[in-house]
Amino acid sequence: MDIMDKTGPANYPAHRYTDDRIDVQLNCRGAREYAKMSFPVKYGLFSRLETREMIFEFNLNQEIRHAKAKPPGWSHPSEWLKRTMGNDWVYYSTGGYAGVVESIGEYYLPNLMYQTNSLLGGKPFDTPEVLGILDEWHPVLSKIDTRTPGMPEAISHWLEQVKQVSPETLAQKAKDLFDISGARSMVLPPDARHSDYDIIPLTLQDGCLYKCRFCKVKNKKPFVQRSRQNIKDQILALKSLYGKDIVNYNSLFLGEHDGLNAPMDLILYAAQTAHEHFGFHNAYMQRPMLYFFGSVDALLGADDRLFENLNGLPFHTCINIGLESADDKTLSLIGKPITARQVERAFDRIQAINQRYRQIEMTCNFVMDRDLPASHNASMLDLVRGKMGHTSPKGSVYLSPLQFGNPSREVLFDFYHLKTQSRLPMFLYIIQRL
Ligand code: SF4
Incomplete structure (x- = not known):
């Protein structure tokens, strides 16, 4: 690694904490270049929080970036929701058949919340599992207790920051x-x-x-x-x-x-x-x-x-x-x-x-x-x-x-x-x- 690399582990130290309700990983290191892959690739520096039912990922401003539920509340383990900087949610689907990469040059099909000219895809934003995540992600985060005995300071501080970033x-x-x-x-x-x-x-x-x-x-x-x-x-x-x-x-x-x-x-x-x-x-x-x-x-x-x-x-x-x-x-x-x-x-x-x-x-x-x-x-x-x-x-x-x-x-x-x-x-x- 380049010693001038300001994004190295010294500046973004990894932490992990697990109890019987949550698993938190701070400063995960994803891929550093965009790539066309037939499986979900995580990019950039991010943090991850898993509850019993859901998985969330956050950017370095503690803003939610990705979300999905765990089975049985989520039918497609390799599909997920992404929030854009414009605050839209995009549902990435496999498209359900092999033609996605030939059609759009990417392995995952973006399904948008608004009307567009796409010829492919379904209506994921009408499904209870997607609506459940969009309605529930912040209430779920709000209920996490950050004063659990044994929780490291870095984790409780991060959780407090995450909870403050509301949909508003x-x-x-x-x-x-x-x-x-x-x-x-x-x-x-x-x-x-x-x-x-x-x-x-x-x-x-x-x-x-x-x-x-x-x-x-x-x-x-x-x-x-x-x-x-x-x-x-x-x-x-x-x-x-x-x-x-x-x-x-x-x-x-x-x-x-x-x-x-x-x-x-x-x-x-x-x-x-x-x-x-x-x-x-x-x-x-x-x-x-x-x-x-x-x-x-x-x-x-x-x-x-x-x-x-x-x-x-x-x-x-x-x-x-x-x-x-x-x-x-x-x-x-x-x-x-x-x-x-x-x-x-x-x-x-x-x-x-x-x-x-x-x-x-x-x-x-x-x-x-x-x-x-x-x-x-x-x-x-x-x-x-x-x-x-x-x-x-x-x-x-x-x-x-x-x-x-x-x-x-x-x-x-x-x-x-x-x-x-x-x-x-x-x-x-x-x-x-x-
Ligand atoms: S397609 Fe025509 S009207 Fe639309 S942005 Fe381009 S130049 Fe403007």
Whole structure:
């Protein structure tokens, strides 16, 4: 271990305490890099509390992060609940069949509490076992006696802190997080799956260029970039809000909908300043990641030096471009004010950047719906198959169902049919908020 490692056991000593009611493990050391595994992996530094019926995990701010019940109150031992920084609960399921990893590139399927465009999954938030955890986790914690004879001071102190973090405290903290940037991020880039959506959101700009008719996550704000001072203020406020748990983060999302359209200097300033202030160089989680969205116009107008500079940053950068369709008829139908010719040029530039820069992956999105003209899929396949001389593992293509709250086997079948023809990795985009 690096002696400069501030997240080593000397600073986060492990403690364990067990009696006939609870088992507590402080400062467990999880994996330091995100990985795609077919079994549940624990990441970061965290603490764990087991009662007779339930298992909870907490971050370094003593905030609940994961929860599940023990059998017989929980039917799937390898499934669990995760609470996000936006204070949503996400239920991670195996999906019940083998197609999850082929569909979304991950072994576990996130089931969300709100309506989204997912084609997969059930309704875990309607089940008594999940509702039981969401209702009971804090009352269960509140009843734990911290003055039990023989309980070490470190354990009773930690339990007292855990008990003070109520659902109301967590809701207020999420609101404080949204207030730092001015609004909740209603959509995160699909590439953020590589960090299990554990990102720190830093707003570089508000709004977007196009205000497409089909889009369900747009807002009314015109595209406006933030000032350097505003970005610096956000960074300081975020550092304070994430507190001790910031060592468990290594991923930055530069919002809002079109970070790539911000000036090069501002993008680089935001990434470098955040890296320095958030201490990504000696975080517990390794291999820093940078995520943002870009529009077709932003990509076509971007200076080559931006990509040169991004490639030299201590991040692996993923930029997600909303192409939506390479068919003029479809673009007009969905109300996206760009042309198929622009989309084709943007697609070519994405491939060129992916080939040239090791530390950058550009990905893109296309819409998917049974009611779109046949020319939509045909023109998309001309790009993802016809234009590609060979298969490539880099540059994922995400298909985004247009309909929300409408899982459909037929559309899933269409997806698999397209995926088998693509020479680029192809996945479904499940729209997820912060
Ligand atoms: S798809 Fe992108 S550019 Fe179009 S309205 Fe939505 S956020 Fe804006």
